[in-house]
Amino acid sequence: MPKDTGIGAAKKRREDVRFLTGAGNYTDDINVRGQAYVHFLRSDVAHAKINGIDTSAAAAMPGVVRIFTGADFTGVGGLPCGWQVTDRHGVPMQEPPHPILAQGKVRHVGDPIAAVVADTYEQARDAAEAIVLDLEELPAVVNMGAALKDGATKVHDDLTSNLCYDWVLGQTDDAAVQAAFDAAAHVTTLELTNQRLVANPMEPRVAVAEYSRGTEDYTLYTTSQNPHVIRLLMCAFVLGLPEHKVRVVAPDVGGGFGTKIFHYAEEAFVTFAAKACNRPVKWTASRSEAFMSDAQGRDHVTKIELALDADNNFVALRTNTMANMGAYLSTFSSSVPTWLHGTLMAGNYRTPVIQVNVKAVFTNTVPVDAYRGAGRPEATYQLERVIDKAARELGVDPIKLRRQNFITEFPYDTPVALTYDTGDYNGTMDKLEVAADIVGFAARRAESEKRGKLRGLGVNCYIEACGIAPSNIVGMLGARAGLYDAATVRVNATGSISVMVGAHSHGQGHETAFPQVVAEMIGIDESMVEIVHGDTSKIPFGMGTYGSRSLAVCGSAMVRATEKIINKAKKIAAHLMEASDTDIELKDGRFTVAGTDKSVAWGDVTLTAYVPHNFPLTEIEPGLEETAFYDPANFTYPAGAYACEVEVDPETGKVTVERFAAADDFGNIINPMIVDGQVHGGIGQGIGQALLESCVYDENGQLLTGSYMDYAMPRADDVPFYAVDHSSQTPCTHNPLGVKGCGEAGAIGSPPAVVNAVIDALHSGGMTHVAHIDMPVSPSRVWSAMQG
Amino acid sequence: MPQVSMTVNGKATSGTVEGRTLLSGYLRDHLGLTGTHVGCDTSQCGACVVHVNGAAVKSCAILALEADGADVATIEGQANADGSLNVIQQAFQDHHGLQCGFCTPGMVMSAAALLKENPKPTERDVREYLEGNICRCTGYHNIVKAIMAASGQDVTAIAAE
Numbered sequence: 016m017p018k019d020t021g022i023g024a025a026k027k028r029r030e031d032v033r034f035l036t037g038a039g040n041y042t043d044d045i046n047v048r049g050q051a052y053v054h055f056l057r058s059d060v061a062h063a064k065i066n067g068i069d070t071s072a073a074a075a076m077p078g079v080v081r082i083f084t085g086a087d088f089t090g091v092g093g094l095p096c097g098w099q100v101t102d103r104h105g106v107p108m109q110e111p112p113h114p115i116l117a118q119g120k121v122r123h124v125g126d127p128i129a130a131v132v133a134d135t136y137e138q139a140r141d142a143a144e145a146i147v148l149d150l151e152e153l154p155a156v157v158n159m160g161a162a163l164k165d166g167a168t169k170v171h172d173d174l175t176s177n178l179c180y181d182w183v184l185g186q187t188d189d190a191a192v193q194a195a196f197d198a199a200a201h202v203t204t205l206e207l208t209n210q211r212l213v214a215n216p217m218e219p220r221v222a223v224a225e226y227s228r229g230t231e232d233y234t235l236y237t238t239s240q241n242p243h244v245i246r247l248l249m250c251a252f253v254l255g256l257p258e259h260k261v262r263v264v265a266p267d268v269g270g271g272f273g274t275k276i277f278h279y280a281e282e283a284f285v286t287f288a289a290k291a292c293n294r295p296v297k298w299t300a301s302r303s304e305a306f307m308s309d310a311q312g313r314d315h316v317t318k319i320e321l322a323l324d325a326d327n328n329f330v331a332l333r334t335n336t337m338a339n340m341g342a343y344l345s346t347f348s349s350s351v352p353t354w355l356h357g358t359l360m361a362g363n364y365r366t367p368v369i370q371v372n373v374k375a376v377f378t379n380t381v382p383v384d385a386y387r388g389a390g391r392p393e394a395t396y397q398l399e400r401v402i403d404k405a406a407r408e409l410g411v412d413p414i415k416l417r418r419q420n421f422i423t424e425f426p427y428d429t430p431v432a433l434t435y436d437t438g439d440y441n442g443t444m445d446k447l448e449v450a451a452d453i454v455g456f457a458a459r460r461a462e463s464e465k466r467g468k469l470r471g472l473g474v475n476c477y478i479e480a481c482g483i484a485p486s487n488i489v490g491m492l493g494a495r496a497g498l499y500d501a502a503t504v505r506v507n508a509t510g511s512i513s514v515m516v517g518a519h520s521h522g523q524g525h526e527t528a529f530p531q532v533v534a535e536m537i538g539i540d541e542s543m544v545e546i547v548h549g550d551t552s553k554i555p556f557g558m559g560t561y562g563s564r565s566l567a568v569c570g571s572a573m574v575r576a577t578e579k580i581i582n583k584a585k586k587i588a589a590h591l592m593e594a595s596d597t598d599i600e601l602k603d604g605r606f607t608v609a610g611t612d613k614s615v616a617w618g619d620v621t622l623t624a625y626v627p628h629n630f631p632l633t634e635i636e637p638g639l640e641e642t643a644f645y646d647p648a649n650f651t652y653p654a655g656a657y658a659c660e661v662e663v664d665p666e667t668g669k670v671t672v673e674r675f676a677a678a679d680d681f682g683n684i685i686n687p688m689i690v691d692g693q694v695h696g697g698i699g700q701g702i703g704q705a706l707l708e709s710c711v712y713d714e715n716g717q718l719l720t721g722s723y724m725d726y727a728m729p730r731a732d733d734v735p736f737y738a739v740d741h742s743s744q745t746p747c748t749h750n751p752l753g754v755k756g757c758g759e760a761g762a763i764g765s766p767p768a769v770v771n772a773v774i775d776a777l778h779s780g781g782m783t784h785v786a787h788i789d790m791p792v793s794p795s796r797v798w799s800a801m802q803g
Numbered sequence: 804m805p806q807v808s809m810t811v812n813g814k815a816t817s818g819t820v821e822g823r824t825l826l827s828g829y830l831r832d833h834l835g836l837t838g839t840h841v842g843c844d845t846s847q848c849g850a851c852v853v854h855v856n857g858a859a860v861k862s863c864a865i866l867a868l869e870a871d872g873a874d875v876a877t878i879e880g881q882a883n884a885d886g887s888l889n890v891i892q893q894a895f896q897d898h899h900g901l902q903c904g905f906c907t908p909g910m911v912m913s914a915a916a917l918l919k920e921n922p923k924p925t926e927r928d929v930r931e932y933l934e935g936n937i938c939r940c941t942g943y944h945n946i947v948k949a950i951m952a953a954s955g956q957d958v959t960a961i962a963a964e
């Protein structure tokens with residue numbers, strides 16, 4: 016029986032009402048009395064020396080308050096990188112400065128050069144056009160291979176080269192890896208690109224800041240997934256402000272997908288300018304600006320080699336990847352191709368020898384950082400593509416080859432630094448075979464062929480490491496932050512509850528799902544529990560929402576805090592009923608003395624906590640409010656199996672996704688409706704990557720895909736309905752809810768399924784020469800591949 | 804600067820705008836009706852869809868002055884008179900047709916226009932009609948389902964209940 020309340024119930028979302036009636040409160044909806052507007056003058060070339068910036072004419076334009084350039088920020092820190100990666104020789108990565116406004120040079124199209132603050136946005140924009148720039152254009156490095164050549168133009172003159180780091184994970188002894196390959200019966204090699212994407216949350220970034228001269232307090236409203244992280248980075252590293260004088264608010268946020276994790280120049284700028292101009296300052300990105308200033312995603316070029324023995328067991332895996340960092344190191348950029356990518360190369364399989372090599376490269380392009388899945392889609396894509404290619408070369412069934420190599424015993428220590436706590440990959444694959452109706456495929460293919468179409472089936476698995484992360488471990492690996500989370504449970508006198516959480520909801524439905532947990536633990540109605548998030552002045556602390564961590568990490572903190580509440584409430588109840596607190600049971604919102612009919616209601620206890628006339632004041636304090644910080648013991652490991660069916664039009668090369676099925680193991684599930692939705696959204700983005708999306712620069716570093724005219728976003732008619740199943744559940748063994756996280760799975764698991772399906776379709780049509788087509792698998796690429 | 808007046812959600816409004824002020828800007832900045840969202844600058848995303856004289860229009864694609872004298876409806880005016888969600892809004896909630904909510908006002912306004920001209924749309928009809936509305940969160944599954952449900956069709960057989 017599906018539950019209609021508490022953990023496991025498909026509760027409709029309470030936040031929907033405001034969004035459906037136009038009553039949401041997004042950052043651009045916030046206007047502060049007396050605000051001025053800033054427009055950033057951005058570089059329209061990829062690489063240039065700034066010989067001069069003449070703002071005199073612009074400064075005289077109507078409405079202009081002040082014009083800022085890099086010179087105004089010489090005493091201010093740059094944007095920090097939050098993860099120091101150490102290379103294969105133990106040397107820290109090259110870490111160039113990342114100024115708020117360009118200093119001396121511009122390094123990518125969109126690099127901000129000057130900022131015009133004016134009474135209206137139009138005036139700011141008009142005045143920016145009157146700024147006279149003297150830019151001396153330099154050759155741009157765009158291609159990673161070219162950037163690493165001796166004598167290549169350097170993106171940063173002060174660095175020794177464009178190599179940020181050269182990193183290795185797993186078996187570091189090259190000879191040992193080579194020996195495993197030499198002894199193998201079969202080696203499959205694949206070279207592929209995981210193309211650059213733009214995250215494109217539908218709400219562009221916005222920042223509004225105000226400064227109070229009276230109290231010397233700052234308030235920054237910003238489109239962020241993690242307001243506390245922004246406050247910390249901005250105060251400690253950029254502007255040198257006292258943290259306790261800065262409030263950062265991230266109200267309703269219109270999607271993030273990773274790109275709203277990072278601390279951006281514009282946030283620091285408006286905060287700085289609000290004081291400098293003694294006026295609130297607002298910035299709203301246009302979509303065109305978002306394309307050249309939001310951190311972008313993916314952009315890996317990889318060679319992967321898989322060695323198998325004569326029985327088709329995987330015996331060794333070696334990868335060589337170049338990862339594009341863009342022109343500067345965005346907040347978590349350095350961790351994505353390393354600790355979020357290399358560590359996942361074991362996938363769901365027993366491969367005893369793995370070596371992952373990654374070179375991170377600076378180029379004259381927009382910085383690259385985490386985008387939904389962050390490193391794990393790149394790992395999954397190459398691994399699941401090479402396995403599919405191996406199956407084809409060996410003439411074995413791709414599902415069977417995967418099953419044969421699955422990890423089946425847990426906990427499992429991978430050769431690439433992780434310990435999977437639990438999973439059931441065969442069980443999940445069983446679910447997929449049903450959800451995808453694999454047995455019905457042959458009939459569907461025959462039907463497609465009758466219509467002159469080629470039909471292909473692509474299957475793959477994925478695993479991801481979520482719930483980032485044990486702070487001591489990530490600290491050893493170079494993270495410059497802890498990755499716990501925090502929650503405060505504040506019980507009011509009348510029994511209603513406010514839960515202040517460090518996680519931030521920007522589509523994930525925390526306001527609905529989190530109360531389901533607290534309400535179930537206490538046995539009260541969910542409507543009595545309210546979630547408060549996104550405001551550093553209201554919540555204790557929080558590392559925010561990304562990496563599918565909200566429930567696994569912040570939810571765990573919330574459970575711990577609620578447990579503390581229950582313990583204290585039991586003491587109060589025991590006092591009221593003159594019993595021992597060890598005899599008190601809490602069920603359905605009533606405290607009873609075990610084995611008696613004595614009971615008091617939740618509301619009686621909460622009222623007593625705040626009106627402590629009859630209260631054990633010598634033992635406990637009045638009030639009922641508890642905070643917990645939760646630092647996870649391990650990552651969580653959601654895993655699954657996905658299947659895609661495509662039709663390919665042999666005349667045009669056009670690919671249509673006809674069916675898509677996903678079977679995921681997310682451990683325990685709090686709200687299945689929300690989980691379904693998260694998977695749907697991820698699949699939509701994954702199909703987008705596989706078939707449509709690509710961020711393209713020309714050889715001069717010009718961004719060719721700077722708007723929705725050129726960057727193909729998936730639309731409703733590009734995707735089918737999806738069949739999703741998460742009944743395969745092996746609960747996480749180390750967090751109190753047994754949850755694993757579901758936010759990124761769809762985007763991680765779906766691209767290889769689509770590409771595997773396209774290759775399958777072409778092979779079914781006799782085009783067995785086609786081993787691979789890079790994403791996006793556009794009609795022209797398919798057509799060219801078909802021609803051989 | 805020119806004067807503009809129009810009826811918005813049944814109320815008379817007027818204001819002084821620049822010639823270049825877009826209808827979306829008039830609604831958001833002059834009237835404070837911030838439910839109409841702006842997600843792009845190339846008239847591609849549909850977050851800004853409103854009804855002008857009954858037709859779905861991208862409010863970022865017309866000037867406020869072009870709507871002078873028009874009858875405009877926005878997301879703020881869609882709920883039933885008693886404040887409860889209308890059929891389309893309710894279907895979006897029932898079928899989890901929104902996540903971050905940013906595309907949602909435009910989706911609801913487009914859906915209303917679709918159902919007016921095609922009261923029982925097929926899946927294909929819905930998907931094709933939504934060409935001009937981008938959602939980055941939902942993968943469209945539940946949006947299509949919600950709109951079909953709002954049209955009174957039984958959607959229980961659709962995959963992934």
Ligand code: FES
Nearest residue numbers: 842847848849863
């Ligand atoms: S804001 Fe109007 S279509 Fe994007």
Ligand code: FES
Nearest residue numbers: 902906938939940
């Ligand atoms: S719900 Fe976020 S863009 Fe559609």
